[in-house]
Amino acid sequence: MDFKFSPEEEAFRDEVRAFLDAKFDPELRAQTARQAGVFAEDAVARRWHRALAEKGWSAPSWPKEYGGPGWTARQREIYAIECARVGTPSLPSMGITLCGPVIMRYGTDEQKAYFLPRMLSGEHIWCQGYSEPQSGSDLSSLQTRAVRDGDDYVVNGTKIWTTNAHNANWIFMLVRTATTGRQQAGISFLVSPMDAPGITVRPILSSSGEHELNQLFFDNVRVPVANRMGAENDGWSVAKYLLEFERGGGSLGVGLRVGMDKVKAMAAKEPSDNGESLLSDTAFRRKVALMEIDMICADWTDLHLSSNAAVGQSVGGTAASIKKLLASRRSQDLAELAVEVLGNYAMPDQRRAMGAHPQENPIGPDYGVTVTARHINNRASTVFGGSSEVQYNILAKLIGL
Numbered sequence: 001m002d003f004k005f006s007p008e009e010e011a012f013r014d015e016v017r018a019f020l021d022a023k024f025d026p027e028l029r030a031q032t033a034r035q036a037g038v039f040a041e042d043a044v045a046r047r048w049h050r051a052l053a054e055k056g057w058s059a060p061s062w063p064k065e066y067g068g069p070g071w072t073a074r075q076r077e078i079y080a081i082e083c084a085r086v087g088t089p090s091l092p093s094m095g096i097t098l099c100g101p102v103i104m105r106y107g108t109d110e111q112k113a114y115f116l117p118r119m120l121s122g123e124h125i126w127c128q129g130y131s132e133p134q135s136g137s138d139l140s141s142l143q144t145r146a147v148r149d150g151d152d153y154v155v156n157g158t159k160i161w162t163t164n165a166h167n168a169n170w171i172f173m174l175v176r177t178a179t180t181g182r183q184q185a186g187i188s189f190l191v192s193p194m195d196a197p198g199i200t201v202r203p204i205l206s207s208s209g210e211h212e213l214n215q216l217f218f219d220n221v222r223v224p225v226a227n228r229m230g231a232e233n234d235g236w237s238v239a240k241y242l243l244e245f246e247r248g249g250g251s252l253g254v255g256l257r258v259g260m261d262k263v264k265a266m267a268a269k270e271p272s273d274n275g276e277s278l279l280s281d282t283a284f285r286r287k288v289a290l291m292e293i294d295m296i297c298a299d300w301t302d303l304h305l306s307s308n309a310a311v312g313q314s315v316g317g318t319a320a321s322i323k324k325l326l327a328s329r330r331s332q333d334l335a336e337l338a339v340e341v342l343g344n345y346a347m348p349d350q351r352r353a354m355g356a357h358p359q360e361n362p363i364g365p366d367y368g369v370t371v372t373a374r375h376i377n378n379r380a381s382t383v384f385g386g387s388s389e390v391q392y393n394i395l396a397k398l399i400g401l
């Protein structure tokens with residue numbers, strides 16, 4: 001595989017760099033550096049989304065016909081590298097990355113014309129209503145009920161772990177529209193504004209102290225039948241298609257490589273037992289080397305799995321499960337290594353005892369401010385989007401185990 005850039009690709013990289021220099025200003029950089037959760041704070045995310053939308057870059061993976069830039073795989077890779085290099089805010093992915101492709105495939109012309117431009121502009125921020133208190137891994141057992149009443153469904157039930165629901169103004173959700181037959185065959189995929197009467201959002205605080213998650217309650221919420229994507233009772237196909245983007249949509253290598261560079265830069269400033277920097281410590285260097293080799297393998301696997309996916313298309317269910325497994329495990333390893341580099345400064349109990357905010361580290365260096373919170377938050381990456389065990393089960397079935 002040729003990793004050299006063509007003159008056109010170099011010109012594109014320069015354009016991306018110039019845009020980031022101009023628009024990712026010092027204030028945004030400082031705010032983003034304190035991000036400990038999966039997504040940037042709401043105000044930061046909205047500001048960055050607007051800047052991208054003005055440039056026409058808010059949906060890097062969308063085809064031109066729907067308002068995306070229509071980039072090649074190499075352009076998307078270059079863009080991702082440059083964004084990771086400077087650490088741009090990670091925007092909530094539930095609209096553009098997850099629901100957008102679903103609307104492109106299953107939406108009516110009216111739905112496409114209404115929702116897609118509003119996703120691009122950032123006017124609509126989405127959340128994902130899949131999981132319920134008794135339905136996570138066994139998602140198709142979900143019980144939130146939608147009963148037809150004229151031109152509406154009347155929805156009752158609860159959704160849990162709904163990331164960013166407190167900032168979102170739209171939700172896509174799986175509801176039960178039939179109670180007989182296979183449980184997968186009685187599910188429909190609906191979308192609703194979050195301010196519809198009868199929706200209550202209750203916050204759930206993470207162990208790192210962040211508010212990212214919520215439980216939602218639906219009390220006789222009316223959702224127009226026109227807000228259904230796909231056929232009634234065929235929501236399971238829609239749901240699985242969306243999961244291919246959730247599990248396999250990201251680029252595996254880029255963020256990890258940049259993350260590793262950051263951890264090494266931290267290690268260069270931290271002392272080891274031999275009195276020099278931790279980066280000169282043989283045991284530490286060995287650990288870094290093994291992780292870097294592992295990351296190169298994961299990166300190559302990712303390139304191979306992603307190479308066939310055209311713009312706007314998913315990598316397919318199998319590749320998505322493999323990517324999810326590789327990405328979540330490696331990001332956890334990296335977050336753990338960062339905690340090791342910080343040593344005692346990373347201890348959350350010590351910081352809490354001092355009354356520190358989760359994103360403050362009064363006893364440690366500035367560069368360690370979010371390390372512990374990120375590590376704690378990242379424990380969830382082998383659970384959200386379908387746990388590792390669920391991905392192993394999917395792959396085991398495929399090879400007939």
Ligand SMILES: Cc1cc2nc3c(=O)[nH]c(=O)nc-3n(C[C@H](O)[C@H](O)[C@H](O)COP(=O)(O)OP(=O)(O)OC[C@H]3O[C@@H](n4cnc5c(N)ncnc54)[C@H](O)[C@@H]3O)c2cc1C
Pocket residue numbers: 127128129130131132133134135136137138160161162163164213380383384385386387388389390393
């Ligand atoms: C930070 C975070 C953000 C999330 N955001 C969202 C969101 O925005 N929207 C949304 O809808 N959901 C969201 N989720 C929910 C997530 O999808 C579920 O947590 C996940 O699917 C697991 O379901 P569960 O929590 O009910 O665990 P369970 O399904 O109860 O699983 C518990 C444990 O048992 C294991 N297990 C279960 N079944 C099997 C099996 N058949 N074989 C082997 N092991 C098994 C699991 O791997 C896990 O370790 C989020 C979760 C987290 C942690």
